[in-house]
Each structure stands twice: as structure tokens, then as C-alpha cells.
Amino acid sequence: MSSHIIKRLFTTSSVNLGKRNFRKFQIFNKRGSRQFKKQRITNPDPDVPVHKRGVRDIGHELNGKFVVIPEKIPKLIVPDLKDCKLLPYVSYRTPEITQTEFTPQDLFNVVYAPKIMKDFNEGKLDEYGNSIEPSQEEKLTAEEALNNARRTGSDIF
Template identity: 35%
Template structure:
């Protein structure tokens, strides 16, 4: 029984942080940036004033700092490009009711995908003589014109 008390006492009592000069980082950790959601009134050590003061939104940079040149280099590929379709006259709504009837559909196979995408165009090219079947493969014939496909 005295061994249990000794083990509890040893685990609960530690002076190493004070001896080495470290201070507690509660409620924040210095390795990560502190934002408004970290200093809210529901967090330990936070308040409404701190939340407003820390309401900074860190944005990911669109480049990097070049160590050889010693300056910031912008990379156009890192800038987000949002492709948004034009939805004028679009009648559907983004909400689907739970009362909607469930749709039963079989799994799509590779043959179904081919039939839905390329089959009609390939059949048209075969009928016009642009494509020939040779050794169980489709071979496109050169018509002399540059085909942009």
C-alpha cells in the first residue's frame, strides 16, 4: 500500500519545468499561430475582448521565399482559380427532401461508360471511313487534314 502512495506522489510532483526555466504555455502553444477562435470566452484563459483582438485570418501565401535571391517569389499556379458555371435559368434547388423517392440504379460498368460517352462518335467515324478495325483495335486513318481530337 505504501508503494501505491509513493508512486502517486512521484507522478503528481514535478519541478523539472521550473528548474529548467520553462514556463507553462497554457492556454496557447508558441509553435502555432493564435487566431480568434483560440481566444474565445469558452476557452481556458480567453475572453470576448481577446477573441476580437485576435480575429486575424491567416492566408496561405501564393509563393515562397527564395533563399538564393533572398526575396519572395510569386507562383501563379498557387493562386486559387475558381471555375463557377453560369446558373442563370437553372431550375433545380440545392436541397433534396428526405421525402423524395429513392432511386434504384445498377452499378455502372466500363461498357456502360463507353456506351454513354464514345460509342456514338466512334460508330459515326466507322461509317464515314475515318476509323478502321485492324487486329481487334481501332485505327484512325489520316485524311490529310489536321484533326483536332
């Protein structure tokens, strides 16, 4: 007779012959089970961030309540295109347009140079080269000019 003892193994884990039960692993957002999603709603875990897929919040949570900030709600400004003659199609035969880089010197020549030339030709400059009759833009302080540049609708962006 052989001295082998036959044993029957019993295990309580979910592993069975190399196959794994992935339901016990709780994963985030779309891939989680219903139980996991309900648990996240009732008791959110701060260590596991919710992936919002690029959508920004329009407020914040304060004392357990969500506070909406009106400034964070995006507003789409769409022009009225009823009388527009342009079409959405651009032909492939359109010649390619090349343009040189727009430098600070070009900006100065377009915006400030005509006024300076006009004041110089008319003798409206003082001994320091400042205009005797400054325009509204020339009267602005550096802080006011910066605030105007950052205002909605400016071309700084």
C-alpha cells in the first residue's frame, strides 16, 4: 500500500485556476460596478479623485452644499450670421498665404507712429517728446492699460 494521503483543498478566495474575479476590485467612474457608484455617491473617498473628463466645475462645495459661482458658468457669444456672405467651404485651390511674424516694432508702427508723426509735423510735442494734446490711450496709466488689455473682448488672448 501506498502511504499517500489524499487531501481535498478548500479555499475561500475568489481565485480559481488562474482566473480572477475582477468584481471585487472597485474601479472608478464608468468602469465601476453599481454598488461602487452608489457607495461613491453616499460616501465619497477623497483619496480617489473623480475623473471629470475635462469638464470644469461651476462652483465649489461649502459645508456639504454645492455653491454655484455665476462667473464660472461658460457663456457662448455667437455672432448673428444672417447676412453673412461667407460660406463654410474653403476650396483646396485657394493659394496659400504666407505672412511674416508680427513684431513689437510692427505693432508700434501701426498703433503709435501715425500719432507721433502727426504731432511732430504740427509741432505739438514738448521738449521731452511728449504730446501736448494726448489722446485717451496716452492718458492711461500703466495699471489702467493692463486692466483694459485683460478685459473681456480684448485681443490679448
